[in-house]
Amino acid sequence: MDWNSDIIKSLSWPAAISNIESKQKLAEQIAAKVRSGNIIGVGSGSTCYLALLAISQRIKNEQLNIMAISTSIEIALTCSSLGIPITSLYEHRPDWYFDGADEVDPNSHLIKGRGGAMFKEKLMMNASQQNFIIVDHSKLVDKLGSKFPIPVEVFPTALMNVEAKLKTLGANEILLRAAQGKDGPVISENGNLILDVKFDHIEKDLEIKIKSITGVIESGLFQNQLVEIIVG
């Protein structure tokens, strides 16, 4: 039986999408990779949202049989509204994964997590056999940290411990991400807090150092991942 949910039927991306023409081209490139039978990991953010729209068109036109594994509630709801079947890492390993990014440096190292979904995004990237990062030109930087802080997801009662340890790693600004549409801080997909952290210099082992702090669930620094970057 169908829910016939008005909420699901009226879902759309909640804000204006920046660089939408480039993102739409990237969406078409991702949709062209889909083969019937694929299990596809889906990242979060507006570029992934547009890619899902393009994939759903191919599913309809060509009767493709695919399943998605989402990295956020936002993307799970989008799959539901588009009629794209969802599975999980319990049932399946993704054949491939696509995601956006906030910054990409010349070594294909990334900053992600503006949307707060970096824990499941990194998990999916690790689990998947092939990873595509789709970015418009505005995301390319010479040096990570040029435009975005590094998001760090923190177990709530570890907040002050993590703050103190981040300072010893050289953090020069640490902000607790505030919610919009709710009082107080952002609560992540996993019920945790998010710190936005700036460093003067991002060393090549900073991802590992941040991860080793007790209380850190994950960071949005992706320095050690196998990814193929597609620039639109």
Ligand code: 5RP
């Ligand atoms: C979400 C992310 C997004 O991939 C990143 O913020 C890019 O978003 P957009 O495609 O909307 O520009 O990491 O956690």
